[in-house]
Structures are given as structure tokens and as C-alpha cells.
Amino acid sequence: MKRFLRSIILSKHNVIGAPSGFSFKQRNCLEIFNHLSEIVESEGFNYIDTPMFDFFEVYERTLGTYSTKELFVVKDESNEFLVPRYDITTQIVRFLGPRINDVKLPVKLYYFGDVFRAPDSEWHRKQIKQFGVEIIGSSNEEEIVSLLKKLLEKLRELKVIGEYIVVFNFTVVLDKLTEGFDAEDKELFIELLRVRDLTSILKVFGEKGKEISEIFKEFLRRSSEDVLKLVLSKIGAYDNVNKGFQAMRACFGDRILFDPLLVPQMNYYNGVYFVVYTSNSNDPIASGGRYDSLTQKFGYSQSAMGFAIDIP
Amino acid sequence: MNLSIAVPKGRLFEDTVNLFLKAGIIEEPLKEDSRKLIIEESKSGIKFFLVRAKDVITYVSEGIADLGVVGYDLLVEENPDVFHLLDLGFGYCKMVVAGKKGVNLNSISIKVATKFPNIARSYFRLKEVEPEIIELYGSVELGPLVGLSDCIVDITSTGKTLEENNLVVLDEIIEITSRLVSNKKSLYFKKSEISEIVEKISSSLNNSL
Numbered sequence: 001m002k003r004f005l006r007s008i009i010l011s012k013h014n015v016i017g018a019p020s021g022f023s024f025k026q027r028n029c030l031e032i033f034n035h036l037s038e039i040v041e042s043e044g045f046n047y048i049d050t051p052m053f054d055f056f057e058v059y060e061r062t063l064g065t066y067s068t069k070e071l072f073v074v075k076d077e078s079n080e081f082l083v084p085r086y087d088i089t090t091q092i093v094r095f096l097g098p099r100i101n102d103v104k105l106p107v108k109l110y111y112f113g114d115v116f117r118a119p120d121s122e123w124h125r126k127q128i129k130q131f132g133v134e135i136i137g138s139s140n141e142e143e144i145v146s147l148l149k150k151l152l153e154k155l156r157e158l159k160v161i162g163e164y165i166v167v168f169n170f171t172v173v174l175d176k177l178t179e180g181f182d183a184e185d186k187e188l189f190i191e192l193l194r195v196r197d198l199t200s201i202l203k204v205f206g207e208k209g210k211e212i213s214e215i216f217k218e219f220l221r222r223s224s225e226d227v228l229k230l231v232l233s234k235i236g237a238y239d240n241v242n243k244g245f246q247a248m249r250a251c252f253g254d255r256i257l258f259d260p261l262l263v264p265q266m267n268y269y270n271g272v273y274f275v276v277y278t279s280n281s282n283d284p285i286a287s288g289g290r291y292d293s294l295t296q297k298f299g300y301s302q303s304a305m306g307f308a309i310d311i312p
Numbered sequence: 313m314n315l316s317i318a319v320p321k322g323r324l325f326e327d328t329v330n331l332f333l334k335a336g337i338i339e340e341p342l343k344e345d346s347r348k349l350i351i352e353e354s355k356s357g358i359k360f361f362l363v364r365a366k367d368v369i370t371y372v373s374e375g376i377a378d379l380g381v382v383g384y385d386l387l388v389e390e391n392p393d394v395f396h397l398l399d400l401g402f403g404y405c406k407m408v409v410a411g412k413k414g415v416n417l418n419s420i421s422i423k424v425a426t427k428f429p430n431i432a433r434s435y436f437r438l439k440e441v442e443p444e445i446i447e448l449y450g451s452v453e454l455g456p457l458v459g460l461s462d463c464i465v466d467i468t469s470t471g472k473t474l475e476e477n478n479l480v481v482l483d484e485i486i487e488i489t490s491r492l493v494s495n496k497k498s499l500y501f502k503k504s505e506i507s508e509i510v511e512k513i514s515s516s517l518n519n520s521l
Contacts, residue, residue: 119393167500195387199399199491220507257500277497282375284497 021119021126029129029311032160033112036131036151036309043147045110045133050091052114056081062090062268062297070117072126084116087266089291089306092134097298105137105302115308124283132288134306141244141272141290144305145251148286151309152276155285160312162279166252169262170244171270176235177212194263215260224249224258231260244272268294274307281312315358315505318372318380320365324490327402328381335516337509369394369493378498379509384488385467389428394493397510401517403490407431409483410474411456411463417441417482425455425464432465435485453477 006012018024037047059071063086071083085091088111096107110133117126131151135144148166155161174193178186189208192201198216202209211234218230228245232238248256264273265287273289288307295302317337319328325344332338338353342360351360361377368380373392380394383403387396407428409417416422417439424443426432427450436443446461453473455461467488468474471481492513499506 124393165500195391195393196395196397197387199384199396199489220503220510257503259500277500279501282495282497 019126021124023125032155032158032311033131035154035158037110037112039150039154040110040133040147043108045108048092048095048109048111050085050088050095050111050113052085053082054085054091056083058090058094059083059086062294063087063266070119072116072118085113086115086117088113088115088130088132088308089134089266090268090294093136093291093294093304094298096136096295097300100300100302106140107134107136109134109136129311130308131311132306132308134304136295136304137302138305139303141305142247142251144288144307145247148276148288148307149251152286155309161281161285164276164278164285165255165257166248166274166276167257167259167262168244168248168272168274169259169264170238170241170272171264172238172241173231173235173260174263177208190263193261196261212261219259219261224256227258227260240271248272248274264289266291268297271305283310285310285312313356313358313505313508315379315502315509316361316377317358317509318361318363318368318377320368320381320383321362322365324365324381324383324403327400327490331400331402331513331516335509335512337512372493372495375495375497377495378502378506379492379494381490382493383467383490384486385428385431387491387493388486389430391430392493393496395496395499396491397494397499397506398492398513398517400490400492400513403488405467405469405488406481407465407485407488408468408481409435409463409465409485410453410468410479410481412478413480415456415463415482417463419462422463423461425452425461426466427452428465431485435465435483453479 056073060068071086074082076082092109112131115128115130152164178189198213201212219227268291269289270293271290275284276286278285286307286309290305292303295304321344329342342351349362361371363371366386368382369386369390369392371377372380373394385407418441420441422441422443424432425446425448429445429447432445452464452466455464457477494506
């Protein structure tokens with residue numbers, strides 16, 4: 001009892017644990033990294049290492065309010081606000097800005113490193129080891145999607161992940177559903193949609209809420225193909241959506257699920273975006289999508305697409 | 313059916329069990345005072361976890377339970393990473409600010425006793441007031457009576473407890489009902505099973521989503 005009271009009252013312990021959301025690990029992630037990098041290098045990707053800290057302004061410029069809440073922020077010696085990197089894609093797109101006219105397109109890069117996020121929940125990891133790839137200067141979506149499949153299959157072979165499912169959507173779907181909304185309404189709508197709070201959407205947005213409820217009901221009942229037809233009938237025919245859907249189907253077969261109400265984690269996507277769930281982890285194992293508009297935030301305009309795998 | 317559902321003990325328990333019976337999800341009523349914490353419905357194979365209302369969110373968001381029943385008050389307060397699938401309609405109450413008559417809610421030094429610190433803070437921020445929050449776990453109404461706080465933020469259904477303690481509703485914040493929530497991954501991996509449960513509950517509520 002004395003030992004326990006010394007421990008709780010005087011805070012005298014022999015062991016100092018890791019802060020909540022951080023942990024010690026003995027799994028050798030480098031081994032996984034080596035397997036994945038072998039695959040991407042054989043497809044012409046080059047390695048890039050990015051700074052562990054970046055300016056707050058970089059992320060403020062590119063992320064939505066929801067994501068900026070998840071930034072850790074520190075000050076450097078000259079009182080500049082810095083952020084332990086939250087997202088490596090943003091850094092790569094920004095890095096290429098001043099060099100875009102001097103490099104041969106498409107630029108194909110891959111990375112491996114930690115990102116830091118401060119989620120609301122104390123249960124979630126705050127330091128995430130990511131392996132990611134980016135293609136900038138090419139609109140060939142099939143290339144990135146088939147690479148995702150190769151890497152996921154490798155992770156399955158290595159028994160890092162179990163069965164997986166690729167859930168995807170297109171930004172045009174949410175843009176059409178929020179057409180006519182001002183920026184604040186759109187933000188509220190998207191955040192309510194993120195948790196499918198259809199009751200509040202109905203109360204706040206009236207008719208639009210009914211439309212969303214109908215789509216959700218059909219999503220629960222129908223196949224991805226039927227849901228796609230319904231959505232296209234509501235938002236108008238979009239060739240890119242149809243093509244994107246077919247590309248996902250051709251690559252992943254039955255492992256896809258089209259969720260027209262899926263909200264992107266990053267608000268810089270402008271085309272197809274996806275998350276991958278696996279049977280042996282509660283959080284998504286990977287996410288990515290097309291992000292041409294992100295290049296515009298850093299002064300150039302290129303087609304771009306990529307994804308990051310969160311190594312468990 | 314390979315599904316698990318977290319059922320809240322307490323205020324919402326009876327209505328939840330009655331709804332599940334009516335919807336044909338269970339054949340025999342679950343018993344709140346049962347010592348068994350995991351009950352498996354023999355016909356459907358669905359597992360039910362009997363947990364504290366506040367813990368439903370943890371079990372579902374961590375993927376231990378696929379589905380759960382929880383009050384909207386806790387969802388707003390905790391903002392967990394789950395999907396709200398259905399408004400179940402029961403457990404209706406209101407989140408209110410209450411206190412003795414004449415309390416100035418715009419006072420810059422207001423003290424608020426509550427079980428819902430995030431909701432209380434957001435409400436007062438709308439008034440551009442940064443309140444002193446005193447977090448309590450029960451009998452919040454005692455706060456203003458003994459001078460611990462100026463007012464409370466809490467749920468009320470009939471207003472009887474407030475009335476018996478000479479407190480009045482000073483403002484209404486939000487209406488509360490109970491919700492069926494799902495783990496995000498479960499919705500994608502077990503879409504057909506979850507869809508079946510949602511359909512059964514929707515028809516018994518006569519509520520088309």
C-alpha cells in the first residue's frame with residue numbers, strides 16, 4: 001500500500017509511459033517499407049524525404065477547419081508557428097511548386113515517414129507511420145489505383161492486413177448535393193454528413209435533407225452499381241464518375257463499395273477519393289484520391305493523384 | 313448473424329428492448345439486472361452487450377460493438393467517430409440551461425455545473441461568454457441550490473426535478489432523442505446485416521429514415 005500511495009500521491013514511479021496516443025513498438029516497419037518500396041521503385045517512383053516540421057500556414061492554406069483542429073502546433077525560436085507534419089502530400093506538392101517547369105512530367109514520388117495528428121479521441125494514434133505515393137503531371141487514374149492494389153496485396157501476403165474493402169466517392173457528388181450553399185452552410189452540412197447525422201441535416205436543411213436520406217437508404221439496400229445509377233440520375237451524367245467507377249470495379253472487383261455520402265478526410269481532393277478498411281483494424285488502413293486543385297494552391301496547375309498507407 | 317449491439321442500461325434500456333422485440337431482433341426481453349453482460353440471441357446469433365449509456369460510444373467507435381443505442385446528448389457532447397443511422401424517437405428530452413429565476417446568462421463570470429462541458433461551453437460561446445465549468449457526475453440540480461454554480465446545463469424531460477427544486481428553464485439548447493449508431497468499418501464490412509437491422513427497426517418505427 002505504501003508503494004502505491006507513493007506512486008499516486010507523490011508521483012514517484014520507476015516507469016514513465018508514452019503520452020496518450022503515442023507508443024513504443026518493436027515491430028520492424030522498415031521490413032514492410034522495403035517490400036513496398038521495391039514494388040514502387042520497379043514502377044519508376046523515386047524516394048523523397050520531407051521535413052518533419054512545416055509552417056502552420058502551409059496546412060492552414062490547404063486543409064479544412066475540421067482537419068486544422070487536428071494539428072499539433074509548436075513555436076520555433078523566432079516565434080514562428082510550426083506544425084509537426086500532418087500530411088506529406090501537401091509538402092510534396094508545395095516542394096514541386098518552384099521546380100515544376102524544370103522537372104520531367106509526370107513526377108512519380110514515394111515516401112515513408114511519420115505524420116502527427118491530434119484527434120478528439122484519446123484512443124486514436126497520434127503518430128502514424130505512412131508509406132505513400134504521388135503522381136503529379138498525369139491524369140492516368142488507373143496507374144495509381146492498380147498500384148494501390150499491388151501494395152495492398154503485398155500487405156496481405158505479409159499478413160500485415162486481412163481482408164480489405166475500398167470505399168470511394170467523387171467530389172462532384174458532394175459538390176452537387178451542396179450546390180447553392182454558402183461556405184458556412186456547406187461546412188456544417190459536410191460535418192453532419194461525416195457522421196451521417198441525417199436527423200439534424202433534415203432539421204437544418206429541409207428538402208436537401210430528404211434527398212440525402214433517400215440516397216443513404218438506397219446505399220444501405222442496393223449494390224454499388226444501382227447506387228451509382230441513382231446518384232447520376234440526381235446530379236446529372238458525369239463521364240468522369242462513370243469512368244472512375246468502372247476503373248475501380250475493373251481493378252478491385254467485389255472489393256469496392258461506392259458510398260456517395262463518403263466525406264473526404266482532406267478537403268483538397270477534386271475527383272475520385274477513397275479509403276481502405278481492413279478486417280484487422282478499426283481505422284482505415286489507407287486513403288487517397290485525385291488532388292489537382294492542391295497544385296493550384298501552390299501556384300501551378302497539374303493533374304495529380306496519390307495515396308498513403310498507414311502502417312499498423 | 314455476425315453482429316454485436318451495445319445496449320445502454322438506465323434511462324433508454326426499456327424502450328430499446330421494447331423496440332428490438334417489436335422489430336423482431338430479439339424474441340425474449342433482455343433483463344437489465346442480469347448478471348450476464350453478454351447475451352447472445354440464440355436464433356439470430358446477434359450478441360448484445362449491456363453497458364453504461366456513456367460507454368456505448370466507446371464500444372461502438374472502437375469497433376467492439378457494430379451497433380449501439382445512445383442518446384443524442386452524448387453524441388453531441390463526445391462527437392465520436394461513428395455513423396448515426398436512425399433516429400429512434402424515444403428517450404425524448406431537452407438539453408436546457410436552468411437555474412433560479414432571474415439569473416443573468418450573459419454575465420462574464422457565470423459558473424455552470426454540468427455533465428456536458430462541451431455543450432455548455434459551446435452554448436455560452438454563442439453568447440460570447442467564457443463560463444467557468446464545474447463538471448459533475450450526478451444531481452446537477454444541487455449546484456445552484458448550494459451556491460456551487462449560477463446555473464446548470466442538463467437534460468430534462470418532464471421538468472419535475474427542476475420544479476421540485478425551485479429551478480426554472482432559462483433557455484433551451486437542443487432537442488434530444490435516442491439514435492442507432494454504427495461503427496464506420498462495420499457499416500462497410502457488414503452492410504447487408506446492418507441494412508437488415510435498420511430495415512426492421514425502420515418498419516417497426518414506421519419511419520422511413
